[in-house]
Amino acid sequence: MNIFLKIKNALKNSNKSYIELKHHRKKSDDIYSLAILQSLLVGYPYLPLNGGALRPVCIAYILNEIIINQRQHILEFGSGISTIIMARLLKKNGLNARIVTVEHNEAWANNLKTYLKNEDLLQFVEVVRVDLKEITTSMGAVHWYDYKALSMAIKEMTFDLIIIDGPPANTSKLKHSRLPALERFAPNFKADFCLVLDDVHRKGEQDLVAFYKGKNKNVSYEIISETLGVFRTTNKFNPIPIHY
Numbered sequence: 001m002n003i004f005l006k007i008k009n010a011l012k013n014s015n016k017s018y019i020e021l022k023h024h025r026k027k028s029d030d031i032y033s034l035a036i037l038q039s040l041l042v043g044y045p046y047l048p049l050n051g052g053a054l055r056p057v058c059i060a061y062i063l064n065e066i067i068i069n070q071r072q073h074i075l076e077f078g079s080g081i082s083t084i085i086m087a088r089l090l091k092k093n094g095l096n097a098r099i100v101t102v103e104h105n106e107a108w109a110n111n112l113k114t115y116l117k118n119e120d121l122l123q124f125v126e127v128v129r130v131d132l133k134e135i136t137t138s139m140g141a142v143h144w145y146d147y148k149a150l151s152m153a154i155k156e157m158t159f160d161l162i163i164i165d166g167p168p169a170n171t172s173k174l175k176h177s178r179l180p181a182l183e184r185f186a187p188n189f190k191a192d193f194c195l196v197l198d199d200v201h202r203k204g205e206q207d208l209v210a211f212y213k214g215k216n217k218n219v220s221y222e223i224i225s226e227t228l229g230v231f232r233t234t235n236k237f238n239p240i241p242i243h244y
């Protein structure tokens with residue numbers, strides 16, 4: 001084998017090992033975080049945690065943020081297991097906070113409301129169900145939550161924790177679907193806020209991060225466990241649930 005081929009193979013193998021290492025690190029972050037979440041899972045109705053939900057490490061990060069940095073006004077785009085676990089936390093810890101969660105899928109929203117009602121959690125959550133509609137953005141037209149209906153529901157409300165995990169943006173056609181939350185909703189963010197954007201390992205979300213960083217030079221940015229992008233306007237206690 002000539003030297004160039006040997007080098008090429010060595011690089012290929014080291015890249016493969018690096019990807020595997022990252023994968024295992026993510027898995028161990030999730031296993032560790034699942035242990036932290038036990039007090040909000042054991043003794044409650046079973047939750048179908050699957051690939052559609054935020055990773056355990058992301059959920060644990062958000063719960064820690066709510067407690068450590070006393071977030072009270074939570075806005076979530078893309079409802080699900082995350083909504084239920086956050087609501088359980090508010091109830092269990094007697095926190096004075098509320099969640100507005102935005103969902104496009106009617107059946108999913110109804111399921112969620114049933115779950116919340118059965119656990120007496122609707123007092124903490126407002127589920128805003130709106131259709132997806134075409135909306136113009138600086139990156140072209142995308143399908144996002146019906147802006148008019150959503151603006152009517154949210155009105156002048158402002159939020160100190162914003163979670164962007166919807167609408168679906170998992171194909172190249174949909175890759176910028178989550179941009180309007182960043183482009184249009186700044187007036188609904190409090191001066192001191194934390195904004196988490198899931199799936200920042202994907203090209204589409206990386207475009208959104210670059211866009212938002214470019215427009216907001218004073219907002220800090222970090223990535224948690226490869227997939228969760230976190231923007232902050234002020235230095236706060238660090239809610240990261242893992243240590244290396």
Ligand SMILES: C[S@@+](CC[C@H](N)C(=O)[O-])C[C@H]1O[C@@H](n2cnc3c(N)ncnc32)[C@H](O)[C@@H]1O
Pocket residue numbers: 048049050051052053054077078079080081082083103104105108165166167168
């Ligand atoms: C990425 S998911 C949002 C997940 C949610 N934030 C959570 O952590 O459970 C985006 C959309 O997919 C649908 N969805 C939510 N949870 C799902 C799940 N576990 N499996 C499949 N689809 C889901 C909903 O319509 C939601 O608005």
